[in-house]
Amino acid sequence: TGIDNTDICTMHSLALNIVDPENKFNVGKLTLTFIENRFGIDNKDAHIVKKILENFFASSSKKISQCHSVNLNLMNETYYLTMAIELWNDIIECKSKIPHDAYLKMYQLKKHHLNYDILMLDEAQDATECMLSILKIQEHSVRYLVGDIHQQIYGFRNVANPFNNHETKQIKKFTLSQSFRYGYQISHLSNMLLNQFKSETKKIFSSRLSTNIL
DSSP states (O other): OOSTTOOOOOHHHHHHHHHOTTOOOOBOOOOHHHHHHHHTOOHHHHHHHHHHHHHHHHSOOSSOOGGGTGGGOOSOHHHHHHHHHHHHHHHHTTSSOBOHHHHHHHHHHHTOOOOOSEEEESSGGGOBHHHHHHHHTOTTSEEEEOOOGGGOOOGGGTBOOGGGOOSOSSOOOOOOOEESSSOHHHHHHHHHHHHHHHOOOSOOEESSSOOOOO
8 A cells, every 4th residue: 555554455355365365166156047047946046045055155144044035025934044054055065156245245254353453444434344343343453433324225136324323332423524535516406405305404515605606
């Protein structure tokens, strides 16, 4: 990074370097076609199995269970959960391609100790429970979560809301309300929209006098 005693990386790259130091993983997308052929099922069932696996990857859970299929309203949960567990075992044994969120899950389950005094997670509004649990166990470090819940655009990836997490008692919240990117017109309009549609009472202030709105 050019800064002494500082490392900058994505959480996925951090995880991959730890769980696959010799670059043996066949990292890639786990396709529906592969799942169909693996279990001899149709596209619809393959989609369900994949969704259960994705729910598990995003969670802080240690094992695949009914909590990862509860939102799918399945008639025969055991049927799909069994296949999801078998597919997870295939991934662990490198018998299939390994999605990015799969090796991140492997890293989370290792409970790896990060040797840093300070950890900062940017864009924390897009973090999953899996990601947050990685930070949670680093109790030796000062941890910062930086983000804006109003910019959360990855809801389809099972992201969490770290700013409503009340499990940790020793947590302090700071609001960065000043923007250097735009002027009064945009900040005023933003405040109106956030208050009207998201009931946000904290206001954004601009450090610039004006902005040209085209």
